[in-house]
Amino acid sequence: MLRKSLMLFGLLFVTACGGDEASQGSAENCAVAGPVEGRALRIVTTVAPITSLVAQVVGDSGAEIVGLVPEGTNSHTFEPPPSAAEVLESADVVFMNGLVLEEPTKDLAAANASSTATICELGTAILPESEWLYDFSFPKEGGKPNPHLWTNPPMAKSYAEIIRDVLTKIDPVNASTYAANFDLLADAIDRLDDAMRQATETISAERRLLLTYHDAYAYFAKHYDWTVVGAIQPSSFDEPTPKDIAELIEQVRVRNVPAVFGSEVFPSSVLEQIGKETGARYIDVLRDDDLPGAPGEPAHSWQGLMRFNFVTMVEALGGKADALKSLDLVPAVRDTAFYPQ
Ligand SMILES: [Zn+2]
The missing domain is CATH 3.40.50.1980 (Nitrogenase molybdenum iron protein domain)
Structure with missing residues (x-):
């Protein structure tokens, strides 16, 4: 063995x-x-x-x-x-x-x-x-x-x-x-991968558009053939410049992006502004490293986190997430990690 x-x-x-x-x-x-x-x-x-x-x-x-x-x-x-x-x-x-x-x-x-x-x-x-992969938040020169x-x-x-x-x-x-x-x-x-493919099929190809605050979906988008329109967070993790924001607003308008996504860890008034100026829905609940549910529950896991974010994105873009929602997350996830102070 x-x-x-x-x-x-x-x-x-x-x-x-x-x-x-x-x-x-x-x-x-x-x-x-x-x-x-x-x-x-x-x-x-x-x-x-x-x-x-x-x-x-x-x-x-x-x-x-x-x-x-x-x-x-x-x-x-x-x-x-x-x-x-x-x-x-x-x-x-x-x-x-x-x-x-x-x-x-x-x-x-x-x-x-x-x-x-x-x-x-x-x-x-x-x-x-x-x-x-390199992009706006993770530029090659950085x-x-x-x-x-x-x-x-x-x-x-x-x-x-x-x-x-x-x-x-x-x-x-x-x-x-x-x-x-x-x-x-x-x-x-x-x-989860199969369910996400099924969910992707329910979104028309021209609406599989991601504009997020934190740029966490580059490899995800490549795999499922979604398009990352942009990310708002600069590589410095500071706020974007007015010029960056104007360009993003233009992109959202031109591509008719249905929704823009913020996250709990990085609350953003900029996304709210982009939503207001373009009519795109501002969804501010994506989780970056924050597992859903309570420790010991099946959702408090990598797959629980992915499912939550995937369902959120699919539904906001007009798709159906039933395949994801009906997944059995596999209970008995061990939860013994602790964090030194
Ligand atoms: Zn991250």
Whole structure:
């Protein structure tokens, strides 16, 4: 079993890197030194959607999980508290998104983690640099690609595969638990993906338009063939300039964008203004890293978060979200992550 897992792990690298020199070094960061024996694994994660994916693969294997970025926080500007150094010091594995999302946390991990710890940047590992997307909020000259791979279900499944393979290598005793939990999660992700495709079919192609405040749907839009009209948040995370706003208003008018989307984490008077001036509906409830429902409930999960946002977007654009709403989110999501202060 272990041998098979290791082989799969090796194959994954070949697939993930595709011979791309630029991404190979990063993928190698997910290679692990050796198994941890005789005690429970200590896992550290960053943003809540990734913490949820990790928690679902970990299940009841006994591992401890600490999520460093509290839900509903701006993860792009998050600075870990001093107490995180201690948490990172004892970690066996740190799962991060990568793609330059969590540099302060990555620096703290590099300075404090043990030399045998695995620091795994999931996004950087699965996506060759040639496929990184840049846009208004994440311009190429800024050096930070759009990091939101996890809003695209197939990419979230690739994250979960790496999580399973890394955990299997570090903790082979629980290999069958990780394999079974991954299969359940992969099935949930596939069903969400199918439902989202069905929902997309109910929106006419010229209305599959996204104008969001926070630019979290670049890879999602590419996958489902939606168009990102724009994002309002500049790369500085400050407010956009009057010129930027005028251009967005023009775009919304020209393309007849039905709705514009804000989020709880980034309330925006600018979107409200764009809505008023163009007649587009302003929907201000998208969630970035804030899982719906209460801890322990099925909705308080990566798939619960995706479903909430997908339903919100589909319905606001005039589509039908029945396929998404009728999904079974898979209960028994483990919810043990906590956040150091
Ligand atoms: Zn974000």
